[in-house]
Amino acid sequence: MNIDFSLITTEIALAILGLAIFTLGLIIPRSARKGLGNIALLGLIIVLGIAVYSWPNQGETLGGMYIVDHFSSFFKIVGLVAAILVVFGFRRYVAANVGNYLEYYSTIVFATLGMIVMISAGDFITLYLGLELMTISFIVLVAFRSFDVKSLEAGIKYLLLAGMSSAVLLYGLSLVYGATGTILFAEVAQSIIDGSGGLLLIIGLVMLIAGLGFKVSAAPFHMWSPDVYEGAPTSVTAFLATGSKAASFAILIRVFVGSLTGIQEHWVMLVAVLAALSMLIGNLIAIPQTNIKRMLAYSSVAQAGYIMVGIVAASQSGVKGVMFYSFIYVFATMGAFTVVAAVYNKIKSDEIADYAGLAQRAPLAATVLLVCMLSMAGIPLLAGFVGKFYLFMAIVDGYMWLVLLGLIMSMVSVYYYLRVVLVMFRDDPVDPTPLKMETSVTITLLIALGVTVFLGIYPGPLSEIANTAAQSFFTP
């Protein structure tokens, strides 16, 4: 079995980076560990450069177990961007609230590596490998505030529930293997066309959906996410909501749209129902929340529902919609969570009520939170609107009920987003002293703001790229 190393340079570089940070952390004195963040940042930017540079490379290696095409490269870039923003925007938050543990940044890098391997998976074993690398890294990260009971509780919950979902996923994989006799996606697709199937395959399919639905926090497999999102360090929450979710969507598409196409009639409706449920549950339960992280967790469930609409379409325009939305979702979510972390750093609270008068105390942070939330709600001239437009246009023939539900639920979401806005802009602060944001936070916020506004006004180029990538997915 020949290995084409040129196709996996990104992965190799990332693995080296993770090990290097870890080793370096052991060598250098404890006081110098603060600098590890900078090394991680620099390294990740270089890896991103490599990933962008190797965009033209396409092919398969390890006998089809590893697929590199524009589709996977796109999601790798999304994951790396998320990782960079997490490392950069939450520096002070991590230093102040997590501690300078040498494992933190290397674990972030390993989680990223897990995502990237999963995105490129061409068979079930690689998929599981990447998924577990990612999940185990996240279990560690979620529980990182070991002095905080909430963080520990979230860690335990995530450990047990993720383990459970992994077991289900693995069971599903074995059933699919049993039904088709192969673990390679391409051969599974062929075998289904050749007539294999039956109850075994369908049960396997359900378990696959459950296992991956858990990762993207789609209802009704979402129940872990509010607790974990709330308890985890905010930086980890942000990464969980963006990178982990985007990578899981990539592999969902790869497995369902790419491989299980033959039994589409069995899962399209199922995914549509799950999407509808996610929109409903996410948006409705977000309304009474008082903790902003919990609210964003439910909003993230709803967002998963919107993105799943693109899988329902199971077409090029649907896949393009998912890619576009994943990209912009990273920036909107990162922007929102960066504000949450920065505010927590100052006032030690995640309660929405404590955001009163934030517009006076930290105008930029309040503006970015406003814009990011409006983008998630899908207000025109912001990126989220364009993304939702692409997603819903892909299913407008045939799933009108889902489109209508999406529209109504978007309106509902405006309600709970604007509640936060109201508190920030209308209410007077208890303590009017301005909150001074660090430069790294300001830059991250400006990036999130700039991308969200720019792609809302001028989505053309990214939409073209996503379209090309989606095309490469269907005609390799």
Add this chain to the structure above:
Amino acid sequence: MVEFALNHAWLVPLLPALAFVIIVFLTQRWKRLSSLVSITAMLGSFVIASIIAYGVFTNHEFIEKSLVYSLKWFGMEGFNINVGVMLDPTSSMMLFMVSLVASLIQIYSTGYMKGDPQYSLFFAYLSLFGASMLGLIISSNLLQLFVMWELVGLCSYLLIGFYTFKVSAREAAKKAFMTTRIGDFGMLLGILFLQIKFGTLDLVELAAAIPMFEQFGVSLGLLTLIALLFFMGPVAKSGQFPLHVWLPDAMEGPTPVSALIHAATMVVAGVYLIGRTLFLYVQVPGAMEVVAAIGAFTALFAAAIAITQREIKRILAYSTVSQLGYMMLALGVGSLSASMFHLWTHAFFKALMFLAAGSVLHALHNKADVWDMGGLIKKMPITGWTFVVGGLAIAGIPPFAGFWSKDEILVVTMEYAKHGHALGYVLFGMAAFTAFLTAFYMWRMIFLTFFGKEKAENHPHESPWSMTAPLIVLAVMASIGGLIGTPWANIWGEWINFGEVHHAEPALGLMLLSVILALAGIGLAYTLYCKDGEKKTARKLAENYQSLYQLSYNKFYIDEVYAWFTQKIVDGTARVTYYFDIYFVDGIVNGIAAVTRGSGKGLRYLQTGSMQTYALVFFLAILVITVVLAFGSPSLASIMGGVK
């Protein structure tokens, strides 16, 4: 360098847009710096616009073919929207004119707005306006143009209501915004029709497609409807009857705003737009007649109001409405050249007069009634004499700019009449009579303001150089700006026209007529308001013809008619729908909201925090799905539909 400017024309609107962002986010605290940023950006735009104008007007290829470049904004299958730049002689001329006038007015504003607490914000708005107006001019696509169109409307709203402490200013801003929205709505419908029927909003593609409208399944009736709907936008924006009511009220804004937005640039956007889409109107003669008739009527109607008004800026406002009518008339009779020429000269002399009026108001501490002024020319020589230049230009005295362009409009209207349009003679009569009225009311104002006896209670003084220098530049343009379009050497008509280049013989008879009309108007004004120190005859006339005087003074009661209409009919309907709304619609909405909130709260109890529950739900869901899929899937699919 010319190449660069032509290929980077988008820099022209971009520079002021950047200035807006910079002022709002960075320099707002420092007033002088903010105005400096704004003026520098506008001057930069002016330089680029000048180079573009040079490049275009030295290359004869541009007459036949415009330079267009664009990039895809957004799109999907079968529906693409581009944003782009379209350069031809018309748009280059507009770029030059707007950036020049805007630069001068921004310089003027540094003196006029001195000491205003919101000085920086004023310049930010002016920059935003400049960006949107210049963006409107270069638009190659109707949707892009519409966005800019709304943006200039927004800037107009912000600037009219700039003195937020004045109730009248706030009211005027609202009135302007709502009145123009009525027109914009029709215009948007027209644009949507064009997109649906012709599948494109690109100006070049539309120009190619519309002459073959029958191939697109569009009847002449529908095309006329589209043209008329589309015309609603310009009617409102360019203050044509019956949607002109907002423009005189818009004078509540600071005077530089009146000069820039409500005289020289934004209000001519409507004329420019019709000129841009003339390829549509020439296909529908009916719509053309409507344009011409509304134009001529507006010209006469507004002039008839202007003769009795007392506030200096109001007179100028009605004069603007009247002159815009002239431009529409020229378009209606099919002459892009004459219309754009008048637009060009009008921009200079009207901006000049507004700025001079601002200088007067500045000196007299906002005393606006011309009857309270008099003899100002002695204390304010620069303001006074530049105003006189403007007055000569608008009255149509050769060789000042207005003479040539107004004469051109009279000529094309006469030709239109001679080509078998009986309506043309009526239009010509209206236009000629308006010329007389214009000279009269304009000079009535000049004599009352600048000549005659000084009033003891006034202590006028000349304004600072930052205000008088722009006046002088504009006065020069108002004097010689028309010489490029004389019938003997009509360079203008050669470059800016629609269809065949038309070489008209100099119509000496018409020229003589228009000079006589102008002189008669000025003479009458002199007799009534200058020679007779007590103005006895003027007062007696007003008393003897009380009803006519009141009719004109009260602007033909149009505002009152609208007020009655809105109070009785709109409010009446509103009251009925109000009850329907609060009891029926709100009932439903509140019900939904209550259900939504309630279900949110209810569903929340599922989230117990206990992991056992979560695991239970997880496995239960798998079980249910498996059962449904394994046994009921086809029937479920047939219920929900949509499986491919």
